[in-house]
Amino acid sequence: MTRIHRVTGPDDPVIREAAAILLAGGLVAFPTETVYGLGADGLNSEAVARIYAAKGRPATNPMILHVAAVEWSRSLVSQWPEAAQLLAERYWPGPLTLVLPAAATVPAIVRAGGPTVALRCPAHPVAQALLRAVGRPLAAPSANRSQHLSPTLAEHVASSLGEAVDLILDGGPTRAGLESTILDLSGTRPRILRPGPVTPAELTSILGPVDIWEGATAVGARQDAPGMAERHYAPRARLELVDRGAGLTSSAGRVAYVGIGALPALPAGVRGVLLPLNAEAVAAQLYALLHELDGAGFELIVMERPPEGEAWLAVQDRLQRASAKELA
Ligand code: TXA
Numbered sequence: 001m002t003r004i005h006r007v008t009g010p011d012d013p014v015i016r017e018a019a020a021i022l023l024a025g026g027l028v029a030f031p032t033e034t035v036y037g038l039g040a041d042g043l044n045s046e047a048v049a050r051i052y053a054a055k056g057r058p059a060t061n062p063m064i065l066h067v068a069a070v071e072w073s074r075s076l077v078s079q080w081p082e083a084a085q086l087l088a089e090r091y092w093p094g095p096l097t098l099v100l101p102a103a104a105t106v107p108a109i110v111r112a113g114g115p116t117v118a119l120r121c122p123a124h125p126v127a128q129a130l131l132r133a134v135g136r137p138l139a140a141p142s143a144n145r146s147q148h149l150s151p152t153l154a155e156h157v158a159s160s161l162g163e164a165v166d167l168i169l170d171g172g173p174t175r176a177g178l179e180s181t182i183l184d185l186s187g188t189r190p191r192i193l194r195p196g197p198v199t200p201a202e203l204t205s206i207l208g209p210v211d212i213w214e215g216a217t218a219v220g221a222r223q224d225a226p227g228m229a230e231r232h233y234a235p236r237a238r239l240e241l242v243d244r245g246a247g248l249t250s251s252a253g254r255v256a257y258v259g260i261g262a263l264p265a266l267p268a269g270v271r272g273v274l275l276p277l278n279a280e281a282v283a284a285q286l287y288a289l290l291h292e293l294d295g296a297g298f299e300l301i302v303m304e305r306p307p308e309g310e311a312w313l314a315v316q317d318r319l320q321r322a323s324a325k326e327l328a
């Protein structure tokens with residue numbers, strides 16, 4: 001069994017041990033403020049290849065490099081525009097990933113062969129301590145099998161990746177619960193590739209107009225390559241979205257109904273779950289709830305669509321992807 005170590009704090013001796021595993025080319029899962037990441041030495045191509053294998057991730061899907069501080073970025077990019085500096089000063093460490101022209105030092109496998117690199121400085125004390133102990137950037141996608149739900153608990157990592165990870169650092173439940181906002185600064189205009197905890201309005205207040213990419217495929221310029229389906233972040237159970245207050249008239253099989261703000265009367269035998277009418281709170285709980293319902297063997301999860309509005313954009317996006325029909 002993969003070892004799960006409950007980390008007592010940034011001074012826990014396990015951090016040194018984890019750093020040694022990473023420097024030797026191994027894989028360590030660690031908590032961030034968004035979701036758990038599956039880390040490898042980001043400058044070691046063989047180590048990064050192990051991440052692709054462990055996740056079953058297509059080689060066309062690039063990885064985020066995690067850094068401990070803004071200064072670490074300089075050697076990883078060929079340009080560091082004013083916009084990146086302003087955003088890093090304001091949001092790092094925090095849940096904002098920046099896509100920039102890559103320096104030649106970034107292995108091709110991290111970039112999936114493309115010209116850009118995604119950089120993120122995580123705010124979690126365990127992630128920070130680990131990065132500083134390693135002293136090198138860590139490549140880290142979410143610590144789940146490709147196209148499955150992202151993990152917000154160490155147990156989610158263990159059940160999704162099992163033996164493929166050398167060590168799992170358990171930092172308890174992650175705070176934000178959804179993946180970072182990804183902003184592409186490599187083009188002529190800033191463009192949000194994945195909505196997340198940092199909202200378009202926040203980015204616009206610093207940068208001026210920001211585009212939101214609404215591609216049918218998942219995040220990333222190279223994601224329309226074979227293997228990348230629209231379906232993503234998905235539970236095993238079928239997920240259907242309905243209007244708020246719609247309720248259910250009948251049910252067959254094991255069904256859960258997730259209401260937002262209120263729970264309508266439900267047929268006997270349907271498990272009702274009430275989420276608050278608060279975007280941050282729903283984001284924090286969403287994946288853990290879907291993991292739990294999946295684990296409990298529900299075949300159908302009927303969930304109310306969140307309200308319109310920018311605050312709900314990230315939740316909206318993940319639900320859309322999780323409920324999309326599997327592509328051939
Ligand atoms: O919150 C997060 O961002 C988490 C934690 C662990 O940091 N990480 C995460 O990584 O969500 P991952 O690999 O599951 O999702 C990163 C997304 C992928 O969809 C990938 O295609 C995109 O970022 N991406 C990575 N590098 C890119 C690049 N150079 N250009 C465009 N998209 C990129």
Ligand code: MG
Binds near residue numbers: 150
């Ligand atoms: Mg992911």
